[in-house]
Amino acid sequence: LQRAARGKNKSVIVIKGLASFDVDLKAAAKLFAGRFACGSSVTAADEIVVQGDVKDELITMITTKWPHIDSKMIEDLGDQKR
Numbered sequence: 001l002q003r004a005a006r007g008k009n010k011s012v013i014v015i016k017g018l019a020s021f022d023v024d025l026k027a028a029a030k031l032f033a034g035r036f037a038c039g040s041s042v043t044a045a046d047e048i049v050v051q052g053d054v055k056d057e058l059i060t061m062i063t064t065k066w067p068h069i070d071s072k073m074i075e076d077l078g079d080q081k082r
Contacts, residue, residue, distance in 0.1 A: 001055055002077040011053050014080070018062075019046040021069050035061060 002014045019025055025042045032050050033040035039051040050058065055076070063071045 001058060001074060002080050003053065003055060004080040006051070010051070013050045013053070013055050013058060015048040015050065015058070016046055018048065018069075021066060023066060023069075031065070032058070032061070 006012045029040040
């Protein structure tokens with residue numbers, strides 16, 4: 001997970017690596033959008049972008065929805081510099 005700037009005060013969360021755990025990226029993006037009431041899309045072969053600063057909630061949701069993904073497997077890469 002990585003936070004990236006989008007505009008002046010906006011941010012997005014970039015999620016990479018879910019496909020290696022056999023997670024359907026399109027369904028996951030739709031789930032995130034519905035749960036957090038925000039925009040979410042699949043932008044690359046193994047990348048989901050979620051609008052808003054929901055990093056902590058995302059970690060909890062990923063480990064709850066997909067129990068085979070342990071919280072120790074999720075790496076917080078901090079803020080992306082542009």
